[in-house]
Amino acid sequence: GHDARGIIWPDAIAPFTVAICPIGYDRSAEVKAAADALHDQLAALGLDVMLDDRGERPGAMFADWELIGVPLRVVLSDRGLKAGTVELQGRREAQATVVPLAEAASQARARISA
16 A cells, blocks of 8 residues: 555565664764664564664655655654653654653564564
């Protein structure tokens, strides 16, 4: 299926199931470290995860992943990390959910239907 923003893949056949979207990956050591660590955690859980390290503006980065139709997006930012949180947003969800960084990998895993 698809919607106005692009393709919606079933989790099982999506090219990647999770896209990590770090805002300021190329500018913030904290964001880079957290994104890299989360990537490794998700990969260790067996998820097909892609880390977007292009340093794109958030709007462009999100639009690309929506178009491709990745089921789950994880957004890391300096502001969120200072609060110890990241944002998870499912492809079909209108709003992101704020979750503790420490729970990001397990929450992401729980949302992806095997």
